[in-house]
Amino acid sequence: MLTVPVRQLGESERRAVERLLDLDPFAGAQVAERVSARGLAWWRAEGRILGYGTRRNLESICWLGGNLTPILATDSAVAAFAEQLSAEERLCSSIVGRADAVLGLWDRLADHWGPARDVRPNQPLLATDTLPRIPVDPEVRRVRPDEVHRLFPAAVAMYAEEVGVSPLADDGGRAYRRRVEDLVRAGRAYARLVDGEVVFKAELAVVTRRTAQIQGVWVAPQWRGRGIATAAMAAVVRDALLRVAPTVSLYVNDxxxxxxxxxxxxxxxxxxxLATILF
Structure with missing residues (x-):
């Protein structure tokens, strides 16, 4: 029997949650953005935050929504979260976070939630707070709202290539298109267009007061090998550091x-x- 039970956290413990998220601003960025925007009430946040530790000493948390993300999860917290979650039906589409915690959870949950579609055990988490010292591509810019129809096919292609399934499968892509539109409206989608076609794209998929996290980096297949990605990424990093956040971060498959x-x-x-378990 666990001596420190897992419990669902509410708004009264928001400060304690934010304190933990500040201790891991890169791996916990997606959760930090949700908490900042919607708090801890599950009906607003579209997810739950589970806590491990006493009310006076919250040690670890675990976000459970579309993704399952452990934050600062010690070995004992991983065991406790897994015991709680193993009694529940899996609703998340992935487990993502610091590799030791994610792989520890999966070791305990695989028999209950498996099989996984893909296991990515080694994804370097990278960050910078320095403007690029290399030339930037002047053709890379923020996508305008009237260009969503040009960006969306590239976003679908990137998603299918990276995740291994199409974002059009469940609802014809309506939810994914809304996500792309939201990023464009927020000034967080970048692209280089040639003759109206997207040849490079990237988004600031997550933005907190500590970091802007880049995701969705993609170069059109016919443009790969031409050396455009470095200057294009440098343009994204430069704009994000000057305009959005004090650091820029991302993670990549090893x-x-x-x-x-x-x-x-x-x-x-x-x-x-980081590590990711995909379902």
Whole structure:
């Protein structure tokens, strides 16, 4: 029997949650953005936050919504979260976070929630707070609202290539298109267009007061190998640092060596390792 039970947290413990999120601003960025925007009430946040520790000493938290994300989860917290979650039906589409916690959860949940569609155990988490020292691509800019129809096919192609399933499968892509539209309206979607076609794209998918996290980096297949990605990414990083947040972060699959070289040239350095379990 667990001596420290897991409990669902409410708005009264928001400060304690924010304190923990500040201790891991890169791996916990997506959760921090949700908490900042919608608080801890599950009916507003579209997810729950589970806590491990006493009310006076909250040690670890775990976000459970579309994704399952452990934050600062110690071995004992991982065991406690897994015991709680193993009694529930899996509703999340992935488990993502610091590799030790994610893989520890999966070791305990695989028999209940498996099988996984893909396990990515080693995803370097990178960050920078320095403007790129390399030339930026002047053709990379924020996408305008009237250009969503041009960006959306590239976003679908990126998603299918990266995740392994199409975002059009469940509802014809309506929810995914709304997400793309929201990012464009917020000035968080970037692209380089040539003759009206997107040849490079990236988004600031998560923005907190501590970091802007880049996701959705994609180069059109016919443009790969031409060396456009480095200057294009440098343009995104520069704009994000000057306009949005004090740091820029991202994570990448360990086997994606071309992307890792691009990010290194843009000034990113390692700040940890993530893992992702995809269902």
């Amino acid at each position: 086997f994606n060596l071309p992307a890792r070289r691009v990010y290194q040239r843009c000034g990113f350095h390692p700040v940890g390792t």
